[in-house]
Amino acid sequence: xxxxxxxxxxxxxxxxxxxxxxxxxxxxxxxxxxxxxxxxxxxxxxxxxxxxxxxxxxxxxxxxxxxxxxxxxxxxxxxxxxxxxxxxxxxxxxxxxxxxxxxxxxxxxxxxxxxxxxxxxxxxxxxxxxxxxxxxxxxxxxxxxxxxxxxxxxxxxxxxxxxxxxxxxxxxxxxxxxxxxxxxxxxxxxxxxxxxxxxxxxxxxxxxxxxxxxxxxxxxxxxxxxxxxxxxxxxxxxxxxxxxxxxxxxxxxxxxxxxxxxxxxxxxxxxxxxxxxxxxxxxxxxxxxxxxxxxxxxxxxxxxxxxxxxxxxxxxxxxxxxxxxxxxxxxxxxxxxxxxxxxxxxxxxxxxxxxxxxxxxxxxxxxxxx
Ligand SMILES: NC(=O)c1ccc[n+]([C@@H]2O[C@H](COP(=O)([O-])OP(=O)(O)OC[C@H]3O[C@@H](n4cnc5c(N)ncnc54)[C@H](OP(=O)(O)O)[C@@H]3O)[C@@H](O)[C@H]2O)c1
Numbered sequence: 001x002x003x004x005x006x007x008x009x010x011x012x013x014x015x016x017x018x019x020x021x022x023x024x025x026x027x028x029x030x031x032x033x034x035x036x037x038x039x040x041x042x043x044x045x046x047x048x049x050x051x052x053x054x055x056x057x058x059x060x061x062x063x064x065x066x067x068x069x070x071x072x073x074x075x076x077x078x079x080x081x082x083x084x085x086x087x088x089x090x091x092x093x094x095x096x097x098x099x100x101x102x103x104x105x106x107x108x109x110x111x112x113x114x115x116x117x118x119x120x121x122x123x124x125x126x127x128x129x130x131x132x133x134x135x136x137x138x139x140x141x142x143x144x145x146x147x148x149x150x151x152x153x154x155x156x157x158x159x160x161x162x163x164x165x166x167x168x169x170x171x172x173x174x175x176x177x178x179x180x181x182x183x184x185x186x187x188x189x190x191x192x193x194x195x196x197x198x199x200x201x202x203x204x205x206x207x208x209x210x211x212x213x214x215x216x217x218x219x220x221x222x223x224x225x226x227x228x229x230x231x232x233x234x235x236x237x238x239x240x241x242x243x244x245x246x247x248x249x250x251x252x253x254x255x256x257x258x259x260x261x262x263x264x265x266x267x268x269x270x271x272x273x274x275x276x277x278x279x280x281x282x283x284x285x286x287x288x289x290x291x292x293x294x295x296x297x298x299x300x301x302x303x304x305x306x307x308x309x310x311x312x313x314x315x316x317x318x319x320x321x322x323x324x325x326x327x328x329x330x331x332x333x334x335x336x337x338x339x340x341x342x343x344x345x346x347x348x349x350x351x352x353x354x355x356x357x358x359x360x361x362x363x364x365x366x367x368x369x370x
Contacts, residue, residue, distance in 0.1 A: 001150060003238040004111035004165050007083035008035040010234070011064075013099065015039035015056070016049050019118045019174075019223060020087030026227035027085070027234070028059045034234070038062035040077060068095045071102060078106040083234065086116040090307060093138035097145050100164075104149050109163050112241065114233070115142040117168045118226055120311050121246060126319040133314065134299070135307035143168065150242050167233045168244040171221035172320035173311070175249060175351040178220055179257055180358075182308060196294060197312040198254075198286050200261055202359040206282040207258050210316040214254035214285065219320040222346030225249045232343075246322060249346040258283065260352040288316055 010027055014020040016039070028037050039056065043065055046053055053063055066073035068088075078084070084103050086096055096115055103110040122136040122143070131140060146166035181199035194201055195208035210216070221229075229247040233240040262281055295309035314320075 001163070001165060001242065003241045004082070004163070006237055007112055007234040009081045010034055010037050010083045010085060011077065011081040012037070012039045012085045012087060013041075013068075014087035014089060014092075014116060015041060015061075016045055016052050017087055017089050019226060021052075022223045022227040023085060023087055023118075023230050024056065024061065026224070026231050028056065028061050030231050030234075033060075036062065036080070038064055038077075038081070040064045040066055040074070042067055068092065068099075071098070074099065074102050075106065078103060078110055079108065082108075082110060083112040083114070084110055085114045085230065087118070088116045090135065090138075091304075093142075096138060096142045100142060100145050100149070104164050111163060112165050112167065112234075112237065113146060114167050114169065114230065115139065115146065117244075118171050120172060120314055120319055121170045121244070123244075124314070124319045126317045127314055133310060135310045165237070165241040167240050167242075169226065169229055169233065170244050170246045171226050171229075172219050172248055173221070173315055174226070175220035175222045175346060175348070176354065178218065178315075179261075179351055179355045182312070195284070195286070197291065197309050200257065200281075200355070202261065202265060202356050203363050204282075205265065205280075206284075207254075207261065208284045208286050209254035209258065210286055210291070210312070211288050212285065214258065214283075216316070216318065217251050217253055217321050218315060219248040219251045219322075220348075220351070221248045222351060225343075225346050228343050248320075250348055251321060252348050257348065257352065260348050261356070264349070264352055264356055288313070291316060 012020065012024050012027070015024040024037075024039060027034060037060065039061060041053070041063065046063070046065055057063060064073075064077050066077065068074075084099065086099060088096060093116060100113055100115070103113050117139060120135070121130075122133070122139045123130050127133060130136060143166075146164070149164050150166060179200050181194040181201055182197040183194045183199070195206075198208045198210050200207045210218075226247065229245060233245060258281060265281075291309065291313050295306070295313055298306040298309050
């Protein structure tokens with residue numbers, strides 16, 4: 001398949017979500033600007049996130065109001081776009097294959113589809129059978145359909161031509177989430193412990209690190225860097241179409257993250273906390289078998305966030321790192337450099353600084369963490 005022309009008219013699903021907010025902002029701010037940027041969102045979101053949506057409009061983003069199951073509305077909307085970016089959340093990923101099928105039969109044609117990935121490589125060989133990992137299910141279904149379409153094999157099924165190409169932005173864990181607690185502070189034990197799958201508690205100066213002594217590498221991508229990689233991919237279709245782009249900001253270890261927290265909280269705590277002179281934190285280790293046990297229990301209970309335990313397990317097993325990765329870059333399957341366009345990637349120190357501020361702000365506002 002010939003590479004598609006550079007994207008100009010971009011429609012975003014899931015635009016006000018956690019990563020969608022960053023991606024939409026980066027696309028809306030891109031310079032030179034894209035010809036048209038729009039979001040497709042529900043009447044509920046328009047009401048619940050009115051200020052957010054108004055701010056997007058003020059930046060020139062068009063807002064299309066429609067439901068995700070309204071095929072006619074989506075078909076009609078697609079007619080004015082060449083590229084679809086899906087940032088849909090896990091809870092709604094089962095809708096994605098329908099959005100892809102509608103894109104494949106759109107006329108004039110949609111040329112590029114970015115399915116909601118922005119996370120763990122669903123084919124990372126670190127687990128015995130990555131295709132059987134529950135959080136990967138809908139991402140794999142979307143990939144299978146996109147790849148059949150791109151190869152022309154899906155012709156009759158989709159009644160479309162093979163001009164729809166795909167790009168997967170694979171990032172591993174978001175740095176901002178990895179350094180945060182994974183539960184609520186103050187509620188110990190069970191699913192709601194602050195460190196149920198690991199994490200860093202600034203207020204109480206304590207950390208729970210993955211596996212062993214926390215020295216295993218973990219590759220992290222910041223949310224602004226994730227959005228930057230999406231914009232780069234939009235600008236460079238020849239290098240990025242029909243590929244999984246593995247991106248990351250920096251590689252570190254849980255111990256190095258702890259050291260960064262200790263260094264940055266030194267001198268900012270109570271006198272008791274400061275006796276060590278370096279803001280030393282209390283540390284626990286969450287061993288892999290214990291994490292697996294918590295994962296099994298979360299699935300048995302049917303926790304809404306059970307997938308959190310699965311991805312934490314995959315990352316703890318090494319599922320975020322690849323040989324040959326370099327800082328702040330995007331790589332294709334063969335390890336070839338793809339995108340780095342005048343951009344300074346996020347750093348461990350910057351992410352830790354942001355998390356300290358976030359937790360202190362929440363503490364002063366009296367909010368719990370999640
Ligand atoms: N790398 C990581 O560490 C990491 C962490 C979290 C997520 N991810 C990945 O990032 C992608 C996006 O996840 P996210 O956490 O950013 O998503 P999210 O904030 O949970 O949801 C994104 C958007 O999806 C739509 N949506 C979600 N639930 C819906 C529902 N029940 N009904 C209708 N619309 C719904 C909403 O769209 P509107 O904006 O239109 O309302 C929402 O803003 C996923 O593929 C996820 O696996 C990666």
